[in-house]
Amino acid sequence: MRCAEHCEVVANRPVATNQFEIEIHCPTVALHAQPGQFVQMRVQSGYEPLFSRPFSVFRRFPERGNFSVVYLVRGAFTQMLARKKPGESVFVVGPLGNRFLVAQPANQVLHLLVAGGVGAPPLYLLAEELVQTGVPRQKIVVVNGARRQDLLVCQEHFAELGVRLRTVTEDGSAGAKGKVTDALKALHGRGELSGNRCQVYTCGPTAMLEAVAKFAQKHDLPCQVSVETLMPCGLGVCLGCAVKVRTANGTDYKRACVDGPIFDATEVVWE
């Protein structure tokens, strides 16, 4: 079930420096969006920029028919989005794409969620679902990383969920200094990932996904990656968001928007 319609902005509030959460009234997305799925949003009335932009669903409020996404203001589109006031409308197509698949039996698996920058929101929705479905909080580890403190996303929300949160920044301005892979190595070094059945879920910049995928592969951990790419249509027709994947007879292209955005890490060809 998905929709393509003009939706009312309910709230558009700053959550950190240059970072906003926009809440939108859209019952279809509120009821049906799954962790990892996204919406295409259009705020511009003209042709500059031309295309919609994809945003992962962050929170769902089914009882009031709303959902929210988190965004960093960093270009023309997000500047326009930041100016949207409650009562104004945005055009929403969604929910789109596939979802993170929860490893089973869920309450016996260590769920390792690795987020980079604005890759955090879909992992928050996943963490929330895990908690709500009764997975013990100590079985949910979130590694939340960014270059600097002000680029960390969803920090307080993860903290409120009560999951095990490991924060890393490249400049050390919050949490441990380093990259998410350093936090993964530390967890591994303490033996937390061995002996446990462990499933990695990751979303963030491509270089980070590749590093996490390689870490997972090295330690034989199953890993799902949510890829980031331009998505002109989001519906599987423009073929502009192709992801190179391994097949039985070589390689092929899949579409991030409908075959993904979540892929098994071993399937993706990193270039």
Place this chain on the structure above:
Amino acid sequence: MSEVKLSVKLGPLRLQNPVLVASGTFGYGSEYADLIDLNRLGGIMVKGTTLHPRAGNPMPRMVETAAGCLNSIGLQNVGVEAFIREKLPFLRQYRCAVIVNIAGDSYEEFEQLAERLDGVEGVHALEMNISCPNQEKGGIHFGVDPEATREVVSRVRKRTRLPLIVKLSPNVTDITMTAQAAVDGGADILSLVNTFVGTAIDAKTRRFKLANITGGLSGPAIKPLALYMVWRVARAVKVPIIGMGGIMNATDAVEFLLAGASAVAVGTANYVNPHASMEILEGIEQYLREQGEKDVKHIVGTVKRCKPGNEF
């Protein structure tokens, strides 16, 4: 309210209304089936189909430009056999026309594609893609050479009874030459324009933005160029024209009809707004009512010279 007649006859091809969706911007229809009523479309021009499946070009394949988009997808498609087996049965459920866009690297490939699709239930017309700007390697660049255009069209003409549409490239000095050549070869209908070759460079990294270096420009940026070409070709040839190139709304579509197109195809707008084709159809109908026209065909090619003092 009086009825407005929207059905159009393009030579041998009848359409319930003049709004089609352009090849490569609407997949195989199923991708949009839950968002719009496909039964209301004039027709679907399916993704460019080749004899064998193609993986397409490396990424990045698409880049936004000012009011437009450059693409170098490279005809990624499932191939004609999988199209007939897996995609066509879905499309047969709908009453809109199904137009198969075919692309070949050689005369023989075009002939084989035409033969394979001739008489296949649910295929209402062929659109020959002799103008894809992203397929230069090895193949003959039919669309920019009038003699090659005439030859490939006449060869295909001999192998199909289906209405034959030829999609023209705008990347030529004089589009009326290739238009006339396509008509001489036996085209029933012309569709124009395909995308304009262009490129984009990232000044910061000093690199091209597309892996393929060049791509085809589409979107509102090309509308004035496309409109001009439709107007020129409409005056040069007698066959009906499907106009396309940057149509984003009903007013754009009406402009193409006034310039001489008998039908229009909506392309890049489908990415921006899945309802674009429906809104354009409704908008054309509303325009005709407002203008007191009873039949869409009555406005085709009726554009007049501007009047001094009409600037505002």
